[in-house]
Each structure stands twice: as structure tokens, then as C-alpha cells.
Amino acid sequence: MTGRRGEGRVSFVGAGPGAADLITVRGAAVIGAADIVIWASSLVHPDMLRYARAGAELVDSAALPLEGVEAIYRRAAADGLHVARVHSGDPALWGAVQEQVEICDRLGMACDIVPGVSSFTALAAAIGRELTVPEIAQSVILTRLGGGKTPMPPGEEVRDLARHGTTMALFLSAARSTQLREELLAGGYPPDTPCVIAYQVSWPDELIVRATVDTLADTVREHRLWKHTLILVGPALDAGGRRSHLYHPGHFHTYRRAQPAARSALRDQDRALVAAGGTQTPAGPVSTTARTAPPVPVPSAAVEAAELGGPGGTAGRVALVAVTAAGRAAAAELAARWPTARLYPGRARDALAAAVTDGVDGVVCFLATGATVRLLDGLLRGKDHDPGVVCVDEARRFAVALCGGHAGGANRLAEQVADVFDATPVITTASDVTGVAALDGLGAEAGFTVDAGAQLAAVGTAMLSGQPVTLHTDAVWPLPALPPSVRAADPPGTDRPGTDRPGTDPAALDGPADGTVAGEIHITDRLLPDPPAGAVPRVVYRPPSLVVGVGASRGAPAAEIDTLIDAALAGAGLSPAAVSHLATVTAKADEAGLLQVAARRGWPLVVHTAEELAGVTVPHPSEVVRAAVGTPSVAEAACLLSAPARRPDGPPGQVASAGAGTAAELVVAKQVSAHATVAVARHRPRGRLAVVGLGPGDRGLLTGRARAELRRAGVVVGLDQYVASVADLLPAGVRVLASGLGDEQARAQAAVDQARAGHAVALIGSGDAGIYAMGSPALDLADGSFDVVAVPGVTAALAAAALLGAPLGHDHALISLSDLHTPWERIVHRVRAVADADLAVAFYNPRSRTRRHQLPDALAALAAARPPGTPVGLVTDAFRPGQRVTVTTLGALTGGEGGSADAAERERLLDLVGMTTTVVVGSSRTRLRAGLVVTPRDYAWS
DSSP, rough: OOOOOSSSSSEEEBBBOOOGSSSSSHHHHHHHHHHHEEOOOSOOGGGHHHHHTOEEEEOOOOOOOOHHHHHHHHHHHHOOOOOEEEEEEEEETTOOHHHHHHHHHHHHOEEEOOOOOOOHHHHHHHHTOOBTTTTTTOOEEEEOSSSSSSSSOOTTTTTHHHHOSEEEEEEEEHHHHHHHHHHHHHHTOOTTTTEEEEEESSSTOOOOEEETTTTTTHHHHHHTTOSSSEESGGGGGOOOOOOOOOTTOOBBBTTOOOOOOHHHHHHHHHHHHHHHTHHHHHOOOOOOOOEEEOOOOOOHHHHHHHTTTSSTTTOEEEEOOOOOHHHHHHHHHHHHHHHHEEESOOOOOHHHHHHHHHHHSSSEESSSSSHHHHHHTTTTTOTTOOOEEEEETSSEEEEEEEEESSTTHHHHHHHHHHHTTTTTTEOOOOOHHHTTTOOGTTTTTTTTTEOOOHHHHHHHHHHTTTTEEEEESSSHHHHHHOTTTEEEOOOOOOOSSSOOOOTTOGGGGOTTOOOOOEEEEEEEEOOOOOTTTTTTOEHHHESSEEEEEEOOTOOOOHHHHHHHHHHHHHTBBBOOEEEEEEEEEETTTOOOOHHHHHHHHHHOEEEEEEEHHHHHHSSSSSHHHHHSSSOOOOOHHHHHHHHOSOOOOSSSOOEEOOOSOOOEEEEEEEEEEEEEEEEEEEEEEOEEEEEEEEEEOOOGGOOHHHHHHHHHOOOEEHHHHHHHGEEEEEEEEOOOEEEOTOHHHHHHHHHHHHHTTTTTEEEEEEOOOTSSSSHHHHHHHHHSSSEEEEOOOOHHHHHHHHHHHTTSSSSEEEEEEEEEOOHHHHHHHHHHHHHHHTTTEEEOOOOOOOOOOOSHHHHHHHHHSSSSSSSEEESSSTSTOOEEEEEEHHHHHHTOSSHHHHHHHHHHHTOOTTTEEEEEEOOTTOOETTTEEEEEOOOOOO
């Protein structure tokens, strides 16, 4: 249906399963053109709102009945507005769209429907399965379990549909998994029929679990999957299937002739299958182990687009402004790489003004900086509101961050533009140039917000000038390093400033003799009195340290809950800006008043099961509450349970519980009103340990993510020579814990201790820190009290292989020949196993001044099983100054080619090997091609 201009219109948009990049191009365009966007935070991922244009009205319908939505439609009809009504998945499936279409018809409004990707197809993609397999299943049934709020028509019960034995996708059924299991069995599915259970397909917290019909209910209960869960059932989920006719050489159609011999063979196969009853057996047993689905590869253009925008790299729209032919050509190239970028037409002044008015996340001007400065006159509103503007010269040599460096994301945008054009990013903000943490983004990763009235510029200037600034903080947070001029305030009961924070150098804490400071930084969830007249400038950060637990009677008014929360926080002197989320019991997840409070305040609503809450010790349990909801405490227990693994961004929605594990203290005991209870807990910050691989040594092989982790670290731990190699990349004031060779266990313990204390720690190692490096001993000490991230690096075997050619082109092994901590007998056993398996192998730590026999012994073990001509590469100091690459043979290194000259050559070659050498030995099929070592893949290419 189409409507006339100005009469009002409703577009029902299928958002897809959740991931923002799975919405259709048409759906994103419709959202971007709408005046009003209606979405349900309980079903649609908030990232979908990034497609909305600046100034569009955003309405969360999670707590609205149909009448509330109809009121918006009436207003849109009267004012001639375009409404985008965003539904999860595809609107045609359980979307409640038909009743809304009827409303539009009554109002005389035009409406249209934009289809979306359904979660069942997204799940099939995630598990890498086709739901229709030849001779196994050629139909897919989409249904739900009967007996819920919506009755099923006759003949559509699950047991009726299960009799077909084909693939079934069961929506809205996980909450009654026992009933579902019985229905599937009654319909004829064998107990070992494979099932796939998926929670929040394509969302960040996606969970995919395999089971069978027999274990379905137990698996659902084990993982507490009740809402937002889809279940696939059927033999196709685990059947190899028969080759399809479509691409068989014996099949013909309009565009292809059949090969006679293949056609005859195909007919014989068909006859044999019919004679056998047309059945096939599944490929093997079904695993019931829970797993998280692997990330889906994303095209590079989509990755670039997803990283654009404001601070934190959130996705956004980029305006391109160009007036010359060369500028327009460059803009077209950028637009081709970034789907969210578009050229604004018209004169440069008009285009730039339109871009700023539209509220784009960044502007790239293919103009001179002077011209752009003049065009921006009158368009800028202040440091915190300016868009990120980048200028690119006609020759594409420089990308200059002109304004909005941090808050507007111009610095990051300049780096991304420079990457596209192989240009030089020009960034002049003082904090970036000096390596000092920028105050406007401090703690953003941890969820910090800045109090209104914060004097960021004044305190930032004092920091950059080296003037003393005092840091007041209630707890240790995983923050980037602050410069030495930022001094921790005296902890209670001590005689000198505290040093338990990143970047604090005790020698630099004395400051001026009179004790004066030029500024203050406060990180606290407590309300602070107004500063007296003449006080030094200050910045107050609110960390997400508080959790508000809420219990409510059915129908509790939102106003009553709001009043009780305000009284609890104010009575304890706590800031609402420090509240991470609301928490309650699962039974109250749909409580309208509670949802309204969460929506108004912008706080996510986290739900915990009654069983989880009952396991929390609280000071004020109630048997009345236990009888009602299955736990003696809701408000106190819910606020004490740990926060979600990540702090959700955007409008509130229900977030799965993360369970216990974060230390918390009850700061406001249960407060009671007529229909609600409220309690508040403070949660200890979780430290962060980043295990960072530096690669082989060449800066060009150091990843961007490794650089970012070094910049955000407050504490860096590593071997002294590795720390020295990246010293210029470390932020000012970072605390360095370096030690020499042989102190690996002490370094691992130090890194874990710092992370456990709450700091942001980067534990660095050469190559990949998880391969023969610091990752293993450090993570072996992990206890769940801090977060862990790993940044992969180019390990020595990969660096050596790249210089040699492709020696690891097929199956291979990595073995360290150091017997300092591993018995040599065990190492030899592994080498012999590699020899028996005919694997290419890379030897780490092959030789030192004191360990001389290990490499010859290992090579001799290999030589017993592969020919003397097997290529061997000796790579020393790969991608470092003094790099040396030698290609020889296994026989030359073992004396297997005979003669005294061979013995001399053997000793010469072995003398080339040291601790920084990687020795790569090919398999029996490895060969030399044009001086390169190649292990063939041995595939039957077709």
C-alpha cells in the first residue's frame, strides 16, 4: 500500500533477529526516514536506533498496550507524520501486525510492511546447517506450543505437526519445556532426535546449545532459558544428507545438459534409495554441551562502518562534503567503503550546515582547513556538542582532525580516513599528543558518566601543564594511567597520599610545599556538597557501582516505586547517576510499573530467578515473600547479585542475569512502601587483565588492538626488554612492573594481583602471549574476580613461516625444546609422535649456550621417519634488525647425506641456531618451489 504525501503513514519494519547489521537495507532506510520510531526494548536490540535520523521521536513500546500505540498513530495521521513500527524478526510471524493494520485502515492511513530476517533462519546460519536436506526433510514447520495465552486452532498442536517428522522451529515454547518434550515424543520423534536451543540469536549474549528431544527439558532448565529462546527440532539438524540433484552432473535443466554416464548413475542411485525405503541414517551422535556460537565473519566495509562515530567507536552516520572533481572522487571512494557515509549535495556551506543540523556523527570535508573553519562559523555550539570534523587535502596526503576530537570522535575518524587513503592522520589535541588520558573519555569503558557542571577544560589544562591535581576515589577502577601530577588523596588513617592506583609514582606525590592543588577529580557514587566560593575546579565522575533491587506487588504504581527509590538513594547520600541497573525476580519481569520506572530513568531491568535469589544471604528475609514468589528476599537479594557481564547501552531492556561473583555490600537495607520494596547495594569494581601479544618485534606487525590495550592500561607487566620495545606507546604515568628472564611466575602473579585489586593491567609477551608466553601462567591463577581479554599476536612460527613461504600449509605442530621445566623424555616422546604423524613442525627455544643436544636429538627423531631432502628453515630474529633466513635440508642437519664435508656443514648450520631462532621442519611432502618452502594442502581441488 502506498499513501499520498502528508496524510500520515505507518511502516511495519522487520528488524531481524537482533544484530543491527542483519536488518535489511530497505528496513534501515525506512527507519532513517521516519519522524517517529516505535520499538520494544524488550524485543529489539537498541543498536537498531542508530539508523534513526537526528531529531526523530523514539518511543519504547515495551510497556505500552495497543491503545497507547494507537494514540501515536492517531497523532501521526493528524499531523501527516511517518511512523516506523519496528518489530523483531519478521512482522509476519507472531508480530501482532494485523490488528495494527486494521487500525491504520480505520484511521485512513497508508501502511506498508518491510520483511525481516526471522530468528529461525539466523539460527540455521549460526549453526551452519541447512534445514531442508534431500531425502531427510523438505519442509520446515514454524509453530508454538499450545496451552499459553493464545489458544491453538484444532489440528495445530505440536503433537499433530510432529507426526510429519520434518524440521520444526518452535517459538515461544521454552518456558514449558517439559510439556514440549512430551508433545514431541507423542508426535513420533524418536528420543535421540537432535535439537538446537538458542537464546537471543545474533545478540551479544547469544547462547546456542545442542540437545536431543529426550534431554530437551533438562537442557533448557540447566541454562535457565525461558524467554527469547527458539528451538529447532528434526533429523536434518544432524544428517549428512544426500547430494542434491540441482548441481549433479547427471541432472539437466534449461541452462545445462546432463552428462550421459552421470545421468545413468543418478537414476540408479534414485532407484536404490526408493528400494531401501528412501531413508538415511544420521551422521553421528548429538552433543549436549552448551556453547556460545562463534562470531560470524563480517565484511571489512561493515566492520569499518561499525567503528565510525563518537567516543567509544559507536556506529554512526558520516557526512561527506566536496566541491571539486578530485574531492568528489575521493568522497565517492570513501562512500563505497563505508555504507553509512554519504555525500551531501549543493554548495559547501549549505552541505556542511545540513550535515550539522542532521546531527551526523562525523563530517569529512574534502576542503582546505582554512575554508572549513570559515564555513563552520556559527555552526559550533561547544566542545561537548561539536561534531567530529575531519579535513582531507586534494592530494589525499593528510586527514586533519579539525574539531570535536574526543567528544565528536574526530581523532578516531581521522585515523580511519587515513587508513582508507593511506594518508597521515593529523591530530593536535593535547592529551593525544602528550599521551595523557583525556578527561572527557576517562572511564567510558567502565560506564562512567560525568556530572553536570564538570570543569573538564580547567582540570584537563592543569593536568597537561603538570600542575598537581588530587584524585578522590571510593574504589580502585580499571582506568587508563593518569599522569604523575595527579595525586591520590590521603586514605583514612594514613599519613601520606595513597598509591593504590595506576600511574601513581610515590616519589612524585609530595607536590608544592603549601599543599595547594590546581584541580580535583572525584570518582564516587556519593552525593557531594557544592564547592565553596573560590574552590579549585573539579570533575565528578559517576561510576556504575550501585544496583537498586526492587520487589513489587502486582499492579504497583510506577510513581510509588519512583518515590521509594528516590528516598532510598537520597537517605544514603547516593547519586542516581551511579545506578547501573534495576534488579528484580523473574516473576516481576513484566510488571508494568517497574518497566515504566526503568524506561523513564534509562536503567536496564535485570531479572534473577527465584532459585538464584534464595541462595543469597540477606539481613531481612520474609517467609511471606517466599510463599509468594519462591524466595525469602527480592529487593535485598537482587541488588546483591552481581551486575551483568557488560553494562548495556541505550534504552532499558531485560538483561539475563550474570549470577554471583562480584563482591557487593548492602548500603541501603530493605525500604518498604504499600506496594513495593527497595534496597541498594554497592558492587566492587572488577579489574581487567589484558594478555597482549606484541608480535615478532616489527611495529608493522603489532596489531591495532594491541596498541589500544597498551593505551588503556594503568599497569603494564612484562619482561624488561619487551617493555622497553613499546615504551613509546605507553601512556604517561603508567605503572610499569618489569623484570628479567626467569621471573615468569612472579610476573604472572604480579599481573593477577594488580587485576584482582581492580586495576586495568596489560600483561605483555612477544609473539602471541598465549603461546609459550605469559598467558598460560597468568590465566592459571585466574579466580573469576576480574575480567580477562586476550589480544592475539603474530607468533614466532607464523612469522618464520611467512619468511620461508608456506611450510605450515597443512597439519603441523609447535614444540618447545626447552627442558628447563619439562622433562626431556616427555619432549622426545612428542617429537616422535610428530614424526609418526608426518606433521610439519616448528621448534621453539631450539638451542642455547648450555642446551646443545636437544635440537640434534629432535632432528634425528624426525629423520628416522622422513627423507633426507625434507626442507628445513632456520629463521633467526624474524622481522627484527639482524633477521637471518636459511633454507636447508633435514639430511644436512643430521649428517644423513654422508661424508666429512657434511659433518662440517652440519656444525655450521647448527651454529646458526640460538634462542631467538625458530626451526621449521617440513613433512615428507614438503617441497622447495623457487626457493620457497611449501607444504601442499593435498586437497582434491575441483
